Amino acid sequence: MAKAYDHLFKLLLIGDSGVGKTCLIIRFAEDNFNHTYISTIGIDFKIRTVDIEGKKIKLQVWDTAGQERFKTITTAYYRGAMGIILVYDITDEKSFENIQNWMKSIKENASAGVERLLLGNKCDMEAKRKVQKEQADKLAREHGIRFFETSAKSSMNVDEAFSSLARDILLKSGKSYPEYRKFQERRTLIVLVSGKQQELVLFIQ
């Protein structure tokens, strides 16, 4: 039987508790929204397949708990992610300041070369805005990553954000390893060669 997708990309959402990570994933995967706040315990994932550049991309989107007490569990999932979405809440300045710490956590725990994306969520709450778009634009430019303001409630920019990350991963994998495009999945392992850390990339058919 033919495979239902051409590529499988694993994405991960991180950011402070309550910024809307779960709601963004539910909006993206199920086109739904709920006002009730149930804090994520540990980790969970949802799946949606999207069409990008004529390819079927299956996105496995992992949702992490923002609470500090789950940090050991959640950082263990960074290594397997090909794309990491950093989320803050535009009405919560602290969640924006903490993006620097989440960036640090990526550096310490994720694979080198992981694609990153910055999202300022809850942009439907303009009256309560605390973080200006220009501040986040500047931060994203400093880190060389894309930035969107989103609303899981109104669905503004949600599909666009996930698709742009998937497109960047697709382009990157095609550029770096053009002869391996036909393979379905890419896994990166960190191995020690003569005491030095090296990336070993496996292509799975």
Ligand SMILES: Nc1nc2c(ncn2[C@@H]2O[C@H](COP(=O)(O)OP(=O)(O)OP(=O)(O)O)[C@@H](O)[C@H]2O)c(=O)[nH]1
């Ligand atoms: N107005 C508005 N509210 C939102 C939006 N996204 C999420 N919320 C609300 O914010 C609260 C927290 O959302 P969650 O998605 O559970 O937050 P989280 O980041 O997953 O939180 P943790 O699981 O604790 O890390 C809920 O009450 C949501 O209804 C949005 O775009 N706009």
